[in-house]
Amino acid sequence: MTSTDSTTTSGSGPASRSALVAALRAAGCVFAEDEAELILATARTPAEAAAMADRRASGLPLELVLGWAEFAGRRIVVEPGVFVPRRRTEFLVRQALAERPGARVVVDLCCGSGAVGAALAAALRPVELHAADIDPAAVRCAARNTAAAGGRVHQGDLFEALPGELRGRIDILAANVPYVPTDEVGLLPAEARDHEPLVALDGGADGLDVLRRVVAGAPGWLAPGGLLLIETSERQALAAAEAFTAAGLATRVAEDEELYAQVVIGTRAG
The missing domain is CATH 3.40.50.150 (Vaccinia Virus protein VP39)
Structure with a gap:
């Protein structure tokens, strides 16, 4: 089973990758599939992935959910209250x-x-x-x-x-x-x-x-x-x-x- 196929858990119970995508899309995330992939690749555990998806669905910028932003081919650490590089x-x-x-x-x-x-x-x-x-x-x-x-x-x-x-x-x-x-x-x-x-x-x-x-x-x-x-x-x-x-x-x-x-x-x- 690949990381993108694995199940995650949240407060509402098990959630598959497709459910993460659906939740992100329902929250208005235009690139829900891509964001789900980044969350699953960044999270250390299924539970952490689910929590990250919840935070993103609540409106937190993706970069703050992940803790990093891609810039010029590098991962740049971003923290709450700091301008996210464009x-x-x-x-x-x-x-x-x-x-x-x-x-x-x-x-x-x-x-x-x-x-x-x-x-x-x-x-x-x-x-x-x-x-x-x-x-x-x-x-x-x-x-x-x-x-x-x-x-x-x-x-x-x-x-x-x-x-x-x-x-x-x-x-x-x-x-x-x-x-x-x-x-x-x-x-x-x-x-x-x-x-x-x-x-x-x-x-x-x-x-x-x-x-x-x-x-x-x-x-x-x-x-x-x-x-x-x-x-x-x-x-x-x-x-x-x-x-x-x-x-x-x-x-x-x-x-x-x-x-x-x-x-x-x-x-x-x-």
């Missing part, structure tokens, strides 16, 4: 690696789980990796995800969190800043709105408050030829690019229509 952000990682394949100093700002930093470090090793976030829960989670790369994780508000020794040395500065306009946070899917920290979502009146602060401070931290990359939305990309240019960075906007991803990229003059 697959579209893999585009930012690919852009950074294509532009600076020889980068040796990398900073993941507004790091959340540390997924971006972990992915960059895995591709660039050896690398000096730093990550920073204002949220202590994110800092703890990022420390777990960047430990294998020797990452140093700092708590604080943007550049205030970073050690001064990094000034003028950063080859890749990736900042997955919050960019949802304040009055649109309530329109987000419940999985984000109810389970992720507001500080990781709310970007101010037009969604660009944190982005502008990062862009303004970045030139003093980047090495000559260093790269700043920030994800944003399609409708914000032009205004974001203008902020990059105003800060003296050579700027371009990269887009992946399939992932619905836009990344503004700025380079400090060499």
Whole structure:
């Protein structure tokens, strides 16, 4: 009997894989079959699988049910109260690696789980990796995800969190800043709105408050030829690019229509 055929137990008694799928589908899970497979592959016991399916059916995001999210081919630990990495952000990682394949100093700002930093470090090793976030829960989670790369994780508000020794040395500065306009946070899917920290979502009146602060401070931290990359939305990309240019960075906007991803990229003059 395979793991996907085995029975699970819950408070209501035995449940087969097909029953798990049915329960997830009834709860509104569009990819119920895939989610059931992930739950069964992650759970250590049938009873744990059933409990995980129950939590998912109650509305808990799948990544928090599993305890991990797939990102750039890696399993990233995710914990309650921490922003879950989005697959579209893999585009930012690919852009950074294509532009600076020889980068040796990398900073993941507004790091959340540390997924971006972990992915960059895995591709660039050896690398000096730093990550920073204002949220202590994110800092703890990022420390777990960047430990294998020797990452140093700092708590604080943007550049205030970073050690001064990094000034003028950063080859890749990736900042997955919050960019949802304040009055649109309530329109987000419940999985984000109810389970992720507001500080990781709310970007101010037009969604660009944190982005502008990062862009303004970045030139003093980047090495000559260093790269700043920030994800944003399609409708914000032009205004974001203008902020990059105003800060003296050579700027371009990269887009992946399939992932619905836009990344503004700025380079400090060499």
